[in-house]
Amino acid sequence: MLLEVSAEKRFGNFLLDAEFALDCKRCGIFGPSGSGKSTLVHMLAGLLKPDRGKISIAGTPVFDAARGINIPPEKRRVGLVFQHSHLFPNMSVQANLYYGWRRTRKSDRKIGPGALTTALNLDHLLKRDVNSLSGGERRRVAVGRTLLACPRLILLDEPLTGLDAELKSQIMPYLKKVFTEFDVPMLFISHSLQEMRLMTDEVLIPENGCCRKRMSTEELARSSMTSVPRSYVNLLTLRRPQAHNDIWIYSWGDEKLRLIEPGEPGDNLFELGASDITLFKRHPEATSARNILPCKVVEIFGSGGRVGVELEGGGGRLVSQIVHESVRELDIQNGSELFAVIKASAFRKIC
Amino acid sequence: MLLSPQDMQAVWLSIKVATTATLVTAPFGFGIAYFFSFARMPGKYLLECLVNLPLVLPPVVVGYLLLLFFGQSGFAGPLLKFFDLRIIFTLTGAVIASAVVGFPLLVRAIRIGMDNIDIHYIQAARTLGAGRLDTLLTIILPLSGRAILAGMTLMFARSLGEFGATIILAGNIPGVTQTIPLAIYDYANTPDGDRMAMSLCLVSIALSFAVLLASEALARSFRKGSADAP
Incomplete structure (x- = not known):
């Protein structure tokens, strides 16, 4: 089992209650903002400590309240691609890409930097200052940086939000390509049904903080036929x-x-x-x-x-x-x- | 020559005191600012008030408290005596007085810079495998570069102008602890001292201007480093 979660986190009146297990390499979390997607992502990455419960990735517990286990984010090997890339502004493209790679144990380095930068078409940008990159280039570098840390699981937190349709269509093929080519399990977070259908096979649907409902992406697309104005x-x-x-x-x-x-x-x-x-x-x-x-x-x-x-x-x-x-x-x-x-x-x- | 050898000494001592005070306190200022900005602990605000206290207290009060602290019968007195160290009426005393009075300005400036760092950069570094110390050195420190520089400039400038605490703790001994403000104070109390006081004032202005220029030039080179991503 890739990911097993049974955890709770309370913020004031909001309670995130996650109880699910995922075993598919292309999974998604689909839901509107405020449904608890980000809270869940932060808990999985180790940036937020659940109040109780346990989380395990590929059979290894990374959080277990009862046993006092809480592996810090730098040791979890869970990558996170942020919505707005958040490339380190004090470093070049190359330094950004290698930041995680340099901190990854040699035995865990399963992805070659050369092959990845070529796959993401970043070779000509390596020496550039990150502040001079276009929106699409920034997203590609962000994905590359996270992949190069060779994580066991990658969380993509709305990586295409804020891009226009044309830019999205330029980036999507790269995303599909690298995740297929380098075979890294991912959890794709989005509120766009189209992105979900392109990137995932199975989705988790949080509703008002309750993360239990799961279905195949195709099922989700079909079920939305009756609920949204747009057809299948x-x-x-x-x-x-x-x-x-x-x-x-x-x-x-x-x-x-x-x-x-x-x-x-x-x-x-x-x-x-x-x-x-x-x-x-x-x-x-x-x-x-x-x-x-x-x-x-x-x-x-x-x-x-x-x-x-x-x-x-x-x-x-x-x-x-x-x-x-x-x-x-x-x-x-x-x-x-x-x-x-x-x-x-x-x-x-x-x- | 506008300045007498004694005045030259005062200028030199001023620069020495301000530089030493700034360089010695900078790492502590960074550490305290980091603590205030990122640590979560009860009573943090009380500590912040304590660090900021010299900013609002009259410098003379700070100097007097330092005098009590480092005096023979003071808290640190026996310890100083044991190591055969002297603080009162020495250059070290002048540095300590400047450091204590300028410290809140240093911490404040760095802290504002740190508070403005987008937390996502830190989270990104952590998920990429960097521990707390690693993140501090590779992300927080470079991204606070301009704030550290601003804090050090403020601290240096404040030290150049330090008067009240210095005169109480270090005295006004020409050639030993007499900095520019203390020398001007002396000239102001001397008949026909106006011209000499004026030339020291001009030196003071030139020095302050040079500090501001240098800091602006350095800040420009840092700008790239801490520019916020679009």
């Missing part, structure tokens, strides 16, 4: 864009998708709103929409005005959101064969 969003990785007249043709598994947005030669991540997918019982011969995909219903979930229909097609799975009346009239059931129709302009590039 499909995330699609599309490859090899080719220009064709004024549109771009991408490969999505065995399927070809026509989009108006250009992309990179490698992987491109796109968003597609579930309500932007229209379902037809028969092939709509003449339509302005550029994508008509034959597919099969795998699952139907949700109810009332928002029903999710999970479809399996040549490229992978998609969720379409329709109303219950349509389900009835089209007699949609598990196994039904349908055509999903999507406009070329319905896709939005994330990164």
